[in-house]
Amino acid sequence: MDVTMDVTTNRYTGTQVLKYTNNSPDTLTRVFYHLYYNAFQPGSMMDVRSRTIADPDRRVADRIAKLTPEEIGYLYPSALKMNGKPVDFQIVETILEVDLTEPILPNSSATFEMEFEGQVPLQIRRSGRDSEEGVRYSMSQWYPKMANYDEQGWHANPYIGREFYGIFGDYDVKITIDKSYVLGGTGYLQNPNEIGHGYEDAGAKVTAPSGNTLTWHFKAPKVHDFMWGADPKYKHDKVEMSNGITVHHFYIPGEKTTENWEKLKEFTPKAIDYMSKQFGQYPYKQFSVVQGGDGGMEYAMSTLITGERSLGSLVGVMVHELAHSWFHGVLATNESLYPWMDEGFTSYATNLTMANIFQANENPHRGSYGGYYRLAK
Template identity: 30%
Template sequence: MSNFHRFAVMLATVAAPLSAQPRELSVADSSPFRQLPLPSPNEYRGGDGRPGPRYWQQRADYRIVASLDTATHMLRGRETIHYVNNAPRALPYLWLQVEQNICAPTSIMSTLDQPPLVFGEVSFDFSCGGFTGQPSLDTATIAGAPMKRTRYGTTLRIDLPRPLAPGASVDLDFAWHFTVPEQGVGRMGRDGPLYEIAQWYPRMAVYDDVRGWNQEPYIGAGEFYLEYGDFDVTLTLPASYLVAATGELRNPEAVLTAAQRARLAAARRSDTAVAIVTRAEAGDPRRTRPGNHPYTWHFTATNVRDFAWAGAPNWIWDASGYDGILIQTLYRPTADKWPEAQKMARTTIKHFSEQWYRYPWPHATTVEGPVQGMEYPMLTFVPNLSNRQEQFWDLAHEFGHEWFPMIVGSNERLYPWMDEGFNSFIDLRNAALYFAGTAYGDTIEVNPLHLAATHTTAGQEQPLITNPTEVRDLMWTGYQKPALMLHLLRTEVLGPERFDAAFRDYIATWAFKHPTPADFFRVMRDASGMDLDWFWRDWVYTTARLDQAVDSVTAGGADRRARVWLSSRGTMIMPAELRLTFDDGTTETVRLPVQMWNLGPRFTYRAPAGRTVRRAEVDPRKVYPDMDRANDAWERR
């Protein structure tokens, strides 16, 4: 065949119609390092995980006047919500949260009768404890005219007279009253004369650039997603009552004695506890109150997403100062673990401020009472527990929520792992430092790892991204697994210095804003310099399991270097740590980056030349949740 003929045949083959060619099958990318399908960056949220040049969020300011009748447990209030539409589109209607309706006889919770969530000693009963009732919305007006409103369980839709234009604002006026239940869905209530009041006023739902209105009903396991704004609140209570609340007290001369004001001034300058109300004074209104008539307490708060308060006539009140912040603990004389609470509180606020982001508000206050642990801006509710370790953990955990979600305002009604999980992660180090040198302090940081074996049952475990109201094991999915995830990201993947800088960047970037999971992933990648899509896929979006193994060791060839044959037998990939023991008894530990799995689930490590390997072991420190330890080591017989 001539060269010309060969060339013509070749051209004919190349030019043959596609139908005559073998059809290639489309194969999906199955690499564990493939990109996550995150939302496309836009002018509101950038590809680096930071707010874009046109990022916006709504604003809601509140003015509330309320009074509590302790004889009937009746709380009455009036409020004005000043709502500013910063969105680039007009809003024909608004959505609010009216969460005391959770106790209504026709509510979702009353119908479902869900079991309590139990976390060690702490149990959250998301029922109303047999109480049935709902708030009465006495009036609801806009500019003096009745609102057109429709209630759906714990949400309220307001149809506006005319759409609220971009940049415009509207004032919503409400008057309401309800009976304070003894047990208010695990997050508010009363115990004798002590009241802890939360979710007690109509609140704006969040309208954001990601989902529009976020009006998921309040069921219990999913907590809150709220707009930031300023509060001006006055509360009238009986003469004998002291009040602690979100916000700064604006009229101390009217409601506190001269001695109490002097002690508070001294406490702000003190590193140790100063008794504002002593044990001998607690419960004696002649010594704790300036007079014998009802008092109105006036509080203001700037740039917060909620407002809660508590009142009692028999508190012991301790306080100290840290960096201009007043640290306060208020507790009943029967709370035997609370004399140390002041030290616990100050240590916690100091650690989180210095390690992650400075506490931004004028006071951090915790109140002992029936609520089993709940957080609000500047104020937390914590019970008296059985031992120092449990007491510290609960108290510090609730204060940790001042960072997540009070500062970093993620949507905890959808993503508790970004709230409870991040908080549990920072709590671990805080507890380890407080109890350093004890068995508890020296082991607390690995507690989530120890829990993994009993909470990762195939077919039962659910991904972190699961909606909290659908999670069967919220303690693991919302709290402990994300804490383990971040602990391993810090210690085994990025290293403490690299992780800490990136995590601080995330907190500072999204302080007082509304981050999504994609924003967090992108900031951590951008700030750390490592693509972590492989990590988030396994830990957040799946229930992948880790199983690293040493398959065999073979002698070296011409290069005199033994081969250690490793494999990733599970569905999760992570970096590996390999410890080699040689014939002379010496050891060598090698940290292998996650890129060892770039070409598949098998990797061959070449040992140093001239050394005979007697034993090879992966994860020798037992820091990973490896599901089969039997294949972690090889030893020459």
Template identity: 30%
Template sequence: MRCFSLTSLSLVFFAGIQLCFAQQATNQPELSKFDNTQLFSPLFYTKNGTEYRAADGEPGPLYWQNRADYQLAARLDDKTNEVSGTEILTYTNNSPQKMDFLWMQLEQNLYKSDSRGSAMEAAMGSRNHSKGRVYEGYNIKSVSVNDVPVKYQVIDTRMQLFLPSALAAKGGKVSVKIEYSFVVPDYGSDRTGVQQTRNGKIFTVGQWYPRMCVYDDVMGWNTVPYNGPSEFYLEYGDFDVSITAPASHIVFASGELQNPQDVYTPLQQQRFAQAAMSDKTVIIRSSSEVRSSNSRPVGKPELTWHYKMSNARDVAWASSAAFIVDAAKINLPEGKHALAISAYPVESKGNNGWENSTEYVKGSLEYNSNKWFPYPYPTAVAVAGIVGGMEYPGIVFCGSNSNGGSLWSVNDHEFGHTWFPMIVGSNERLYGWMDEGFNTFINGLSTRDFNKGEYAEMAAPIDWTSNKAVHILNPNMEPVMSTPDNILEMHNGTLLYEKPAEALNILRNQVLGTERFDLAFKTYIERWAYKHPTPDDFFRTMENVSGENLNWFWREWFLNNWQLDVTVSDVKYVDGNPARGALISIDNLDKMALPVILEIKTKSGKTSRIKLPVEVWATGSHWVFKYPSTEEISTVTYDPDHVFPDYNTDNNTWRR
């Protein structure tokens, strides 16, 4: 019997391991950028779950958020475009910390000549500012807390209020009264503005009152200034709104009108009642009635419109003498209803134009209500004006020149924002992709569904054989996890809208499957309705509900700007005999990884599909698997339907 020393056995063992590694090394593609240990690293989340935000992605047992309830009164001077207002804010501090001061947002100050946003505007102009016009911003006339005048300081687009005494934690309340005025910009960052029409100005007014900054468990006071590209982060509360405008105007605002008998004619009230019962659009004020004095109550130079909105993060309004108005019933789950309304000038009617808007609003909201979460507001108003597209709770502003598919698209997108960020109140100032990207994703589903696919071609799946892969995964762009202020304006549409939406499409269709994805996504909406989620809360919810570790997916799509390039590199036969099976080699040449779909054609013309999980890349960039062939293989093609963003399709097919 031959004996081996321990040293001899070790040498033999390690020699075998070295030979094995050497054989593997020869199969590794020489130019691959792929790093499996980086992509699949278990170190993804930088913090554990807490009592405020649980590890599974839902609000923790001690989750809290503060509340802001507003009583707002404003008067519009349609000659000078000035809005003068009074705000009474009731702020509730539910946090565990007392407060010695409050922070508020003064977004109209963006349009001052010395604002930070003005300094950031490119020399050739930007849609995120005022197109070269300069305004005075807010004129703060008085500030008092609990009826006592207080010290305050304005810093760019923010205002700090110093409280006379500390606001108690866990339920302390304070009343703030502010008197102010400002001139509505003709064009304000494509979010607010004034449009001239043949029958008068259309005022679309947002960011029109000092608004509370959010104080949360993540950052404390969120005081990132408003520079134009980034949108908003707001507290929830109830709103009581009164807008006084010339009697010739019709005023729409977020929420439900409290005094229709004071501001509409008896005939118009009758038509609204008819519309509330009708699935077909009902004309409330026709184009022929716009110039008629009989279409407005007479006897007063001004009228005050009183609206109320519950559990919302913001309100906006529109006012004009030029509005055609129509409306129809929105059918919601559990037999509930809301009212879709469109307001537009005569110039917007015709050529498949705004006369279709109410139908579009109704279709969009009914689909998303049944798919994700019920529409929560009593009305949904689409207003045509100078703003190309901007969302507020219960009311949206869309371009007056839109028609056909473009009008469907803008209405669907702006009302899609009802779910992100109106219901799910993410921080748009930091994470624009959490509202724009998620909304763009659900827009694709609603567009394919609307009117049996009338505009389905607009939402057709991306053909990744085009330049889309190079464009959307361009390594010279910023990562998605960038604030909108840190993204070049030319990259805004790609990184905030397209790329995150396409990531969710691939996650839904190719990684999780529609059933698991939809359950997880819907759960995220339900968990964080009227709350403030972070990216981690979304990532954790999707993982825990779907049962998948998706760290690798978030890392490549959101945290980094990686690309995909997979090749079918070789086909060999077991013992050189096709009847005994084929050994197919695939290589990952770049940093992204996704599941693998292969189409295999044999010499006789037989075709089959193989799908491999993303885990085949877990140990490296080269993978060999056995295919049970019985004859010679003619071709092996990676991603035959072009559902993955592979930027180099020239190496996707191996041929015999």
């Protein structure tokens, strides 16, 4: 993907080339993409549901209904080709329905080329701009994302604020944005000595190009998502572990953040090391903890978490989102159908890790059992 962000209008344009391989025994005559940002519009399914169900997410409530045209989110493909030929498509709120010009046979591939435009919504749920903590961009679920096809068929469910189920792929992403912004998230930066901002090699002279923008080039192998956070105020700290893994932290310095984020640099490597010994080696050479979003959420090689927390809360959320890397990240089960296979194992791993690296606890799962007992009663 090649994307250009306008930080004045909060709009972006992009192109995407996707090689899709049909690993199923079925012949596919249609494909579907997720267009998540279209949920952040008054009258969307997510908006109506949040205003009418008995137990709405308080972070959403009626906030979508109150968005102005400049505050809504949208993601609109403008052109799509399959193997060089235009295809017909229809936007149905958060889903793009595509009728293929030719079927994709089992064990064969097709190449899709797309042009798209988007607007980043005011931060309401997970993704968005200008969060309560002042983070400019929390860019998750921001691009047209091919839906997953498995033994149950296509999983092209409308987005209402739930979990995500994606396809593994190798991502090659270029993001052009105002040169004052610092980016962090999924992927290995390919041009660190051109970008700088704390990514440059030790002793290297940063040779930034002229102009008002920088083009950040990331590659992320064998992932099923791609997230990035961006803010001109981010402080970027980099920790090199002895096993070759690089840990990145991105946060906005201040009275509510600096002291605990400085301490966090000790605990993130410890958590990676402990969980690698307990649950198998962490599969990537990088992990990024990025201030942003509206709580804590796991993404490929990274997490978005709110940063104005006590040390215990900051470490606990980091550990929990990191633990997802072994379950949501590697096993990549359908969380909507089998939540215990991700959140269940992740909570178990979190309890053990916190008891090992942060505060000893003879019964680390007591809280989890307590939650179950309260629910059962």
